[in-house]
Amino acid sequence: MTSTRQQKQLQSLQQQDPESIDYSHEFDQTHIKPGQYVMIRLPSENFRVLQLHPGQTVNLGKFGSFKVDDILNHPYGYTYEIGADNKLSIVNHNYELDNQDEPVSELAPHENNRELVDDSSVQGLSMAEIEELKKGGLSGKQIIEKVKTSHSSFDKKTAFSKEKYLKRKQQKFLNQFTPEPIGxxxxxxxxxxxxxxxxxxxxxxxxxxxxxxxxxxxxxxxxxxxxxxxxxxxxxxxxxxxxxxxxxxxxxxxxxxxxxxxxxxxxxxxxxxxxxxxxxxxxxxxxxxxxxxxxxxxxxxxxxxxxxxxxxxxxxxxxxxxxxxxxxxxxxxxxxxxxxxxxxxxxxxxxxxxxxxxxxxxxxxxxxxxxxxxxxxxxxxxxxxxxxxxxxxxxxxxxxxxxxxxxxxxxxxxxxxxxxxVFPDENANAVGKVHRKRKATDSGTSTPAEE
CATH class of the missing domain: 3.40.50.150 (Vaccinia Virus protein VP39)
Structure with a gap:
């Protein structure tokens, strides 16, 4: 049945004059459509270019996997988080500092990281423990919260250092991706x-x-x-x-x-x-x-x-x-x-x-x-x-x-x-400003000199 319908559509397209077809809909880049190439932005600031087909499963490495059917016909620009059983949920924003209702103000003169000890000894969680948290089904945001809590020097950082630290952890632990159209x-x-x-x-x-x-x-x-x-x-x-x-x-x-x-x-x-x-x-x-x-x-x-x-x-x-x-x-x-x-x-x-x-x-x-x-x-x-x-x-x-x-x-x-x-005129000649001399008369006045 499907094959017959496709043959009829192909015959109809062959019969139609190609110059009369309207292609303006192809510049509508608002929704994800089957068969399109899409850029997948990852938290690590890397990207993947994929051609999406219905029924396909995409593996994003450490960030997880998802089914293409879960994002088809959805608007571009949404950020999705990969949860348990590869289920997707839309997130509105990235991880933010707790109790930060107002934007960060300028640094005070005495604020700096001079006394900060920032090496592996200040992190209470080992990589093996973090991997166990991942296997336990915790989301990327929950893992970042535990890593932050176990960091003994986190509270000693300035607000700017905290933002940079959390951004690095987002790039490492958030199981998120953002599909974007390719321009x-x-x-x-x-x-x-x-x-x-x-x-x-x-x-x-x-x-x-x-x-x-x-x-x-x-x-x-x-x-x-x-x-x-x-x-x-x-x-x-x-x-x-x-x-x-x-x-x-x-x-x-x-x-x-x-x-x-x-x-x-x-x-x-x-x-x-x-x-x-x-x-x-x-x-x-x-x-x-x-x-x-x-x-x-x-x-x-x-x-x-x-x-x-x-x-x-x-x-x-x-x-x-x-x-x-x-x-x-x-x-x-x-x-x-x-x-x-x-x-x-x-x-x-x-x-x-x-x-x-x-x-x-x-x-x-x-x-x-x-x-x-x-x-x-x-x-x-x-x-x-x-x-x-x-x-x-x-x-x-x-x-x-x-x-x-x-x-x-x-x-x-x-x-x-x-x-x-431009089209140059071969017969045109550049002429500058002509200065005409004046000759004196018997009455003391001057008249233009005859050429």
């Missing part, structure tokens, strides 16, 4: 954890700067060179909300957009928003094979598989015509580049495809490549004011009366080159 920021975290070179060590700040400088918006048409696993294209799709067109230029048989699968976009949406062109077709376009349109009556006489083939051929034809028209007529609203190719020789050749007063934005992991490109663009009158920018966010620990940067953080993040595409 462009989460995709950066995934690749930085797996292999940062696949996205050229791009930071979240550099990606946001590129999208802002390129004026990426719904309904825009953009030329993109993405050699960072689809991170740039995915961020643009997220910002455009399913409206607009992205043309991806690439040097292989197919572009590498592997990261899009984590963002849960359907193949239909990707085919609608993304068109591809290799560099050979970009610089030396071949003649497009003509396509014959069929009438509604002719389409109704076709079988379902023939109708599907017709729509696919028509889509390929329309895509080729659209891309070639955009390239030849300077129809792109912006150019965004993140590639390992030699920018100084590549960019001047693709500038003609960009419309006037439109932004050109490039990313590179190293500043030297952009510096060379800047020197080339300074001599190219088609781009004005090429500027290299760098953005870097350093995280700080802020407490009342005290603030200092985190001692360890990831360096780098890359550099961004930005300029504006």
């Amino acid at each position: 462009s920021a989460e995709l950066i975290d995934i690749y930085l954890d797996k292999d940062a070179s696949r996205i050229q060590n791009m930071s979240e700040e550099s990606l946001a700067l590129m999208l802002s400088l390129a004026n990426v918006r719904p309904g825009g048409t953009y030329l993109v060179v993405d050699d960072i696993s689809g991170l740039l294209v995915g961020a643009m799709m997220e910002r455009m909300g399913g409206e607009g067109l992205i043309v991806v230029a690439h040097d292989n048989e197919h572009p590498n957009l592997d990261g899009l699968r984590y963002m849960n976009y359907s193949q239909g949406l990707i085919a609608k928003m993304i068109k591809t062109v290799n560099w050979l077709e970009f610089f030396e376009p071949s003649e497009i094979e003509p396509f014959e349109e069929k009438t509604t009556e002719e389409l109704q006489q076709l079988k379902s598989n023939q109708r599907g083939q017709y729509y696919r051929r028509r889509t390929r034809y329309n895509d080729s015509v659209t891309v070639q028209n955009l390239i030849s007529n300077s129809g792109f609203d912006g150019l965004l580049v993140a590639t390992g190719l030699h920018l100084a020789s590549l960019i001047p050749r693709i500038i003609p495809a960009v419309g006037g007063s439109r932004p050109i934005v490039m990313f590179s992991e190293t500043k030297e490549l952009l510096t060379e490109t800047t020197l080339v663009l300074h001599k190219d009158f088609r781009v004005i004011s090429p500027t290299i920018l760098e953005t870097r966010l350093r995280k700080y620990q802020t407490l009342p009366g005290r603030m200092h940067p985190h001692m360890t953080s990831r360096g780098g993040g890359g550099y961004v080159l930005w300029g504006i595409r």
Whole structure:
């Protein structure tokens, strides 16, 4: 019965025109849906990326296990605690200090941890005893309470030290997790954890700067060179909300957009928003094979598989015509580049495809490549004011009366080159202000000198 229903749905989809399908619902990231990739945030500040399927059981190591069915169709953002028999309960907040009704005030001048002895001897519970508490079914919060009570120097700590101590214990003992949807920021975290070179060590700040400088918006048409696993294209799709067109230029048989699968976009949406062109077709376009349109009556006489083939051929034809028209007529609203190719020789050749007063934005992991490109663009009158920018966010620990940067953080993040595409007038000459001399007359007055 189920197989028959699926076949009917497949036939209905093949009969429908792909260009008429509405994909706006795919940007609804409010509830967890079956088959989606989800980021699971753990108390240890690590994460897991999972594709959730009904009936699946997920093992989170020391934090416990849970059944996927218990979180499907629930809203994102809730924090769940794994209890006995892997039952989940929603928690509203983390462990807090007892009797702390007011926020921590500034440290008094005499408050410090100078006399504090903080080694293993002050902890009354051994690791074996803590493991017995876990086996006894105690929750993470109860274990933290017992560890705190058995700590002989806990009351001697300042309020700030107590908060830091409890945070470390939360990361170690709380059996909690938080499912989050995967967007462009989460995709950066995934690749930085797996292999940062696949996205050229791009930071979240550099990606946001590129999208802002390129004026990426719904309904825009953009030329993109993405050699960072689809991170740039995915961020643009997220910002455009399913409206607009992205043309991806690439040097292989197919572009590498592997990261899009984590963002849960359907193949239909990707085919609608993304068109591809290799560099050979970009610089030396071949003649497009003509396509014959069929009438509604002719389409109704076709079988379902023939109708599907017709729509696919028509889509390929329309895509080729659209891309070639955009390239030849300077129809792109912006150019965004993140590639390992030699920018100084590549960019001047693709500038003609960009419309006037439109932004050109490039990313590179190293500043030297952009510096060379800047020197080339300074001599190219088609781009004005090429500027290299760098953005870097350093995280700080802020407490009342005290603030200092985190001692360890990831360096780098890359550099961004930005300029504006213009159409120079070869017949125009720059003319400065003309100072006309005045000659004296017999009456003592002066008149403008004749030219």
